[in-house]
Amino acid sequence: MPVVGxxxxxxxxxxxxxxxxxxxxxxxxxxTDAVLLPYANSAYRAVQRxxxxxxxxxxxxxNVQLVVAxxxxxxxxxxxxxxxxxxxxxxLPTDLLAPLKLWERANGSADDFxxxxxxxxxxxxxxxxxxxxxxxxxxxxxxxxxxxATQDTQVRLRYVKSFPDLADATSPVLVRNAxxxxxxxxxxxxxxARGSPLAEKWDDAARDAIESLVSAAVRRxxxxxxxxxxxxxxxxxxPF
Numbered sequence: 001m002p003v004v005g006x007x008x009x010x011x012x013x014x015x016x017x018x019x020x021x022x023x024x025x026x027x028x029x030x031x032t033d034a035v036l037l038p039y040a041n042s043a044y045r046a047v048q049r050x051x052x053x054x055x056x057x058x059x060x061x062x063n064v065q066l067v068v069a070x071x072x073x074x075x076x077x078x079x080x081x082x083x084x085x086x087x088x089x090x091x092l093p094t095d096l097l098a099p100l101k102l103w104e105r106a107n108g109s110a111d112d113f114x115x116x117x118x119x120x121x122x123x124x125x126x127x128x129x130x131x132x133x134x135x136x137x138x139x140x141x142x143x144x145x146x147x148x149a150t151q152d153t154q155v156r157l158r159y160v161k162s163f164p165d166l167a168d169a170t171s172p173v174l175v176r177n178a179x180x181x182x183x184x185x186x187x188x189x190x191x192x193a194r195g196s197p198l199a200e201k202w203d204d205a206a207r208d209a210i211e212s213l214v215s216a217a218v219r220r221x222x223x224x225x226x227x228x229x230x231x232x233x234x235x236x237x238x239p240f
Contacts, residue, residue, distance in 0.1 A: 008176050008177075009172045009173055009174060009176065010172075010173045010178075010179045011169060011170055011171060011172060011173065012033070012037065012040060012166040012167075012168065012169050012170070012171040012172075012173060013033065013169030013170065014173075014179060015040055015166075015173060015179055015182050015183050015186065016031075016033050016036045016037070016040060016169065016186070018179060018180075018183040019031065019036055019040070019183050019186045019187050019190065020036075022183065022184070022187040022202065023187055023190060023191060023196075031190060033168065033169050035190070036186060036190060037166055037167075037168070039185075039186045039189040039190045039193075040166055040182060040186040041165045041166055042185070042186075042189055043181070043182045043183075043184075043185025043186045043188075043189065043206065044163070044165070044166060044173065044175075044182050045162075045165075046185055046206075046210070047175055047178050047181050047182055047185070047210055047213065048162060048163060048175065050210050050213070050214055051175065051213060051214060051217055052097070052160060054214045054217045054218055055217065055218070056217040056220075057220075058174070058175070058176070059097075059160050059161055059162070060100070060158065060159075060160060060161070061093070061095070061096075061158070061159055061160075061161045062156075062157075062158040063156060063158075064093055064156070064157040064158075064159070065154055065155065065156055065157070066082055066089075066090045066154070066155050066157060067090050067107050067152055067153065067154055067155070068080060068082065068090075068134060068146060068148070068149065068152070068153045068155055069152055070148070070149060070150055070151050070152050070153075071130050071148040071149065071150060074129040074130045074131075074150060075129065075130070076127045076128055076129050077127070078130065078147070078148055079125060079145050079146065079147060079148065080145070080146050080147075080148040081143045081144060081145045081146065082143065082144045082155075083142065083143035083144075084142065084143075092142075092143070092144070093157075093159070093161070095161040095162050095163070095164070096159045096160075096161060097159070097160045097161060097162050098139065098159060098160050099137075099139055099144055099157060099158070099159045099160075100158045100159055100160060101115065101116075101118070101157075101158040102115070102116045102118070102137050102144070102155055102156065102157055102158070103115050103116060103155070103156040104116055104133060104134050104135075104153050104154065104155050104156070105153070105154050106132075106151055106152070106153065106154070107151070107152035107153055107154040108152070108154070109154075113156045114133075116134060116135060116136060116137050116155075117135065117136045117137070118136075118137060118138070118139075119136050119137065119138045120137075120138050120139045120140065124138050124140075125137075125138050125145060125146075125147055126147075128147065130147055130148045130149055130150050131149065131150065132149055132150055132151055133149055133153070134146045134147065134148070134149050134153050134155070135147070144157075163175070175213075177213070178209075178213060180205075180209045181206055181209035181210045181212075181213055184202050184203075184205040184206035184209055185202075185203070185206035185210075187199075187202040187206075188200070188202035188203035188205075188206055
């Protein structure tokens, strides 16, 4: 018996096929893939945002390692950053939405990574001369900012990511079991653009389907044992 390849992910073509059936155009006379893909991507992004906001683990990426170059001289007025414009290979990942945690160690060493302090919601970076470690960081203006260090520093990054847009019918839909939510949202947008009286109904169906996905994601998170961090480790930056 032949082995049948399988995947937990649907393809964009399966989504658009369902949309055409919903819009009474199963033959694709009007709603071709080219017509539907912009609407499908909008619905796809909406599903991702709802699930990411609910804490779904599929949007986490960890252990991305970047290098922050040393500053040439200690100066309290200096700051360094990693952004989209940083020279490769140390620019921000293209799928990054927001960083969650950063760790550091001397570049080229085999030392353990040490977690850095996030000052994004604690008044921002202080003014002080650079030392041998970065110690603190801040997320602002779509970049990760540091005071800098007097040696090259390797940074380990954990972040929330987005999935790439659907390019054609073969593109994988990287949210599991989301075909109805995306298809209903796509049908609502495509129908609304053409004045369909059913657009509102498909929008309601999309919301219901997204709520089901969010509820499942929340249940999975509730089954995960968590230990509260001591207050001292959650209180933010402590002056040096």
